[in-house]
Structure formats: C-alpha cells, structure tokens
Amino acid sequence: MGKLTARKVATLKDPGFYGDGGCLYLAVGEGNSKSWVLRTVVHGKRRDFGLGSVSLVSLAEARDLAAELRKVARKGGDPALHLKRETLTFEQATRRVHEQLSESFDSEGHAARWIAGMEIHAFPKLGDRPIDTIHSPDILEVLSVIWVGKHDTARRIKQRMSNVFSWAIQAKHYPHPNPVAEIETGLPRIKHQAEHMEAIDWREVQEFMVKLKRREGNAARCLEFILHTLARSREAREACWDEINGQLWLVPPSRMKRRIGHRVPLSSGALDVLERMNGFGRELIFPSAHSRRAGEQPLSDTVFKALMKRMGYPDLTTHGFRSTFRDWCSEYARVEREVAEAALAHAYGDKTERAYARSDLFERRVEIMELWSSFLSGQDAKVVKLA
Structure with missing residues (x-):
C-alpha cells in the first residue's frame, strides 16, 4: 500500500522526493511544482522516468502507470519507449478503422452511415477519451441509452465498437481484453420480431x-x-x-x-x-x-x-x-x-x-x-x- 494520500499530495510544499512505494515518488520542486517520478532498474542501471504533473495525473493513475512500467522493465523492455508510444483517443482509433474499411463498404453512402452512427451515439461520450482508459462500463453507458428504443442501431454500434477495439488490441493501443465482448449480459434482453417492409397488395x-x-x-x-x-x-x-x-x-x-x-x-x-x-x-x-x-x-x-x-x-x-x-x-x-x-x-x-x-x-x-x-x-x- 502506498505511503501517500491525495490529501498529503495536495499539502506537501517542501522541495524533495516523497516515496509512495513501488518505486513511485512525488517530486516537489521550487515554486510548489509537483510531478510523479518512477525510479527503477533497467538493464542493471537505475533510471528515473517522469510520469506527468500532479495536476494532470492523479495518485491512483500514477500508481497504475508505475506498475505498468515496472512490468515492462522486468520483461527486459524500455519504459521510456513504452511512454512514447502513440496514445489514441477513441475517435482517432475509430476513424483509422473506418479508413481501413473504406474498400469493403458497398458504397459511399454505406461508409458515411458507418461513421455517422459513431459520431451520433459513441463519440459524445467516448470520443476524446484515450482508448486504453475505456472499459466495459463505458461501453454499457453508450449502448444502454439506445438498446431498447433503437435496438437495430444499437447492435450496429456495438459491432462497430467491437471492431475498433479488436483493431486497437492488434495494434498495441489497447492492453486489455475487448470490452465489448459479453456486454449483452448487462443489457435488457430483446425479443426479436421480424420487421416487414411496407408493401402494396398485389391486387392494387x-x-x-x-x-x-x-x-x-x-x-x-x-x-x-x-x-x-x-x-x-x-x-x-x-x-x-x-x-x-x-x-x-x-x-x-x-x-x-x-x-x-x-x-x-x-x-x-x-x-x-x-x-x-x-x-x-x-x-x-x-x-x-x-x-x-x-x-x-x-x-x-x-x-x-x-x-x-x-x-x-x-x-x-x-x-x-x-x-x-x-x-x-x-x-x-x-x-x-x-x-x-x-x-x-x-x-x-x-x-x-x-x-x-x-x-x-x-x-x-x-x-x-x-x-x-x-x-x-x-x-x-x-x-x-x-x-
């Protein structure tokens, strides 16, 4: 368990390094500047890695990132390269998938409808979120709004989101299992009813x-x-x-x-x-x-x-x-x-x-x-x- 608390982080003023455990430190500088630092051994040498300002990275997030980088170091990787990896928002990842799918769409209209559905239903809640911070509850929040009233639309959005996360996993932008998998267990069960197109009677x-x-x-x-x-x-x-x-x-x-x-x-x-x-x-x-x-x-x-x-x-x-x-x-x-x-x-x-x-x-x-x-x-x- 760490030695720091959110309150302590906010009240510390004297310059210096304050340990939280797990090689994570709070660095307090002149002028009350505060940032997170990971001190760990990489290939036999001690190295420091800045994890961001306290104003941008919370204590809990710093602990998670420190644990992730220690795991990289234990496997022989370089935490610095890991920190420099591209971080995509959900919208950026979605648009990349949409671009890659461009040749498989039936028509320009099909391509436009594909991305428009995401712009209407998914981007308002998830668009600017880093994709690696999104989990199943976030997906549930998007789908639950339209699952009953617009069920066909919701199923299409669900499939598109699943495709985005599958791509992100393969491209190393998402380090977790696909959050869309098994999501229907948290949604109301919809009894399928065949939809018939309005047709004119053959006698007319x-x-x-x-x-x-x-x-x-x-x-x-x-x-x-x-x-x-x-x-x-x-x-x-x-x-x-x-x-x-x-x-x-x-x-x-x-x-x-x-x-x-x-x-x-x-x-x-x-x-x-x-x-x-x-x-x-x-x-x-x-x-x-x-x-x-x-x-x-x-x-x-x-x-x-x-x-x-x-x-x-x-x-x-x-x-x-x-x-x-x-x-x-x-x-x-x-x-x-x-x-x-x-x-x-x-x-x-x-x-x-x-x-x-x-x-x-x-x-x-x-x-x-x-x-x-x-x-x-x-x-x-x-x-x-x-x-």
Whole structure:
C-alpha cells in the first residue's frame, strides 16, 4: 500500500522526493511544482522516468502507470519507449478503422452511415477519451441509452465498437481484453420480431403502375424498372448500359446482397423502360438529374420514398414490392417456391438442398417474369403452372 494520500499530495510544499512505494515518488520542486517520478532498474542501471504533473495525473493513475512500467522493465523492455508510444483517443482509433474499411463498404453512402452512427451515439461520450482508459462500463453507458428504443442501431454500434477495439488490441493501443465482448449480459434482453417492409397488395399494384407511368423523371422510370425486374434499390439505381445484353441484365456480384452475380430476364415491360431511357446517360441507365460535371451520378437512395409520397403512398417502401411479387406468386400465379425465390435472388432451402440446386432456373424465370410484367401492365395473361 502506498505511503501517500491525495490529501498529503495536495499539502506537501517542501522541495524533495516523497516515496509512495513501488518505486513511485512525488517530486516537489521550487515554486510548489509537483510531478510523479518512477525510479527503477533497467538493464542493471537505475533510471528515473517522469510520469506527468500532479495536476494532470492523479495518485491512483500514477500508481497504475508505475506498475505498468515496472512490468515492462522486468520483461527486459524500455519504459521510456513504452511512454512514447502513440496514445489514441477513441475517435482517432475509430476513424483509422473506418479508413481501413473504406474498400469493403458497398458504397459511399454505406461508409458515411458507418461513421455517422459513431459520431451520433459513441463519440459524445467516448470520443476524446484515450482508448486504453475505456472499459466495459463505458461501453454499457453508450449502448444502454439506445438498446431498447433503437435496438437495430444499437447492435450496429456495438459491432462497430467491437471492431475498433479488436483493431486497437492488434495494434498495441489497447492492453486489455475487448470490452465489448459479453456486454449483452448487462443489457435488457430483446425479443426479436421480424420487421416487414411496407408493401402494396398485389391486387392494387396495377393501379399503382398506372399512376407511376404518368410520372415523369428518371426516378419514376427507375422505380418502374424495379417493379418489372424485382431488383433491389441499389442494383437498379447503379445499373449501367454495358450490363444489358439483349433481353438479359447481368447484375455484377459487387451490387448483389449475397455477392453472387445475378441474371435477370428482361420482360417486355422492362425493355420498354430501357427504350424510354435510351440517350439519358452514357454509362448509367438512370443517372441523377443533379449529376456533377465530373461525371454521371446515380440516383439517391431517398428519391423513391419522396416519389411515392408525392403519389399518395407515403408508407410504401421500394423493398416492399418484392413482397408484393412473392404474394402474387403464392396467391394468384401459383408459382413454385424455388422459382419465386430465384427471381428475387434469394437463397432457398436448407444447406443440403442448396448444395444440389446449382441452377438459377433462368428459363423458368423468363416465363414467370413475362407473366408478372403483363400483370403489372393490366393485361390479361394466362398463368400456367410451371412443370
């Protein structure tokens, strides 16, 4: 146990060295300047190491640092080099991880959302803290505020924080176990409930298509293309002319959720949309009207929400149209499950079933996509059960 106390440190005035035990000393200089000094043996020689001013380093912190440096010396290291190691704040470490992950993000928007979440939820409490001073209670304080009300956001923040500390441990900036591990034991248990995207009933989608066709602009045509192809938002917004080959659209793996390239048969309705878009973009099929001079820019991921709100459908989501198609397959067209799932680029069946299902059922999808396109256009199409 040390010989000094916080009160004694504050009241000592005479110049000199005052021992606390464990090779830690309080150095009082002229003018009542006070600092911490570690006196220990390194490679057979006694050396002094300054640990900082009393005004910046508390007695408890000085004891912890002295113990840490003695351990370094016992292992043959140099405490001076250990003291000079880079000390990062949590925000600095997070931004380094964000930079290293830059090539793995799906898009610039994904990268921006990643760091924005940390700026909103983690940086206000932990941003300026040295990362090696942060422990599980600090993580709990950040997550507990949003764990119930914004559970999905909280889980994403938790994962990002875990990644930051994993990096810091590997980079020797964090000398403790990952503080995010097992943190959920201190948080309320949330019963998972599947979230369903707001979708229009398949019986009402024809009326929606009539209104959509009356709309002008690239966003309306892109949404129309999405309905005919069942593509996800980004897959369509960033579609390029060189991906179109006759009546086939080849979506590259980089834009697919499962990172597997997808062949999309283009129905008559989809081809009609492409014909109307011909000449608008050199590379992009649906370029933004606000493209910068430096080059074409894809439509924003917010344009469809705004478009549907103007059409009188404020609650619909772009992704919901895929559910509309799925219901149409089950309730009206009687399409086999595996064909419907393949049209949506979903994995279906258990692992064994997927191992044997090597085909993407393209020929069968050609027919069903034409039937779906005809249905969207309000045409009477004979629906046949596929063999």
